[in-house]
Amino acid sequence: DGGITQSPKYLFRKEGQNVTLSCEQNLNHDAMYWYRQDPGQGLRLIYYSQIVNDFQKGDIAEGYSVSREKKESFPLTVTSAQKNPTAFYLCASRLLASDTQYFGPGTRLTVL
């Protein structure tokens, strides 16, 4: 059953703690993306990666970090430097030869 999985679905964090969100895909897609979604603002790109061991900053990378050690995995770490981390985080992937991104179910992060 192919697709993109994100875990956990809901995540709570105390202020000042780092937290890592998981994104895994078994679609053999080359590129992977992390977006942040806030009410009324649509999706904003945090980081993206087109190949293993390489990634680029998106529009709002400050306070976030990523790694791409495997083609299937693109974890996102929300660091304590992110001033307003409460949001819905979406992972997506795409074949480089394709024009369409496919999205995971998302992780809702709440900072207490």
Added chain:
Amino acid sequence: AQSVTQLDSQVPVFEEAPVELRCNYSSSVSVYLFWYVQYPNQGLQLLLKYLSGSTLVESINGFEAEFNKSQTSFHLRKPSVHISDTAEYFCAVSLNGQNFVFGPGTRLSVLP
């Protein structure tokens, strides 16, 4: 740089009535255009896309969108909506399938 405007943040409509969700974009070069749908607490699903060719594109569940180059628009329409169409709809643009720019979204509420 590209940008996307969705003029209506919320659109309430009665069941079986027609609906139009508006999308305008700004770009100095040709772009690909997409509509995605998001149900509550889920990821985004591709609804339809325009890459080239016929300016009218259709989805399998009755939605259609028309690309209008002169008005830089890609409005989404459905002649008769159902309760199950209640969701948030995002318009997006992409340069040759590369990174995407999303609009802020339109929340469609179908009323019985």
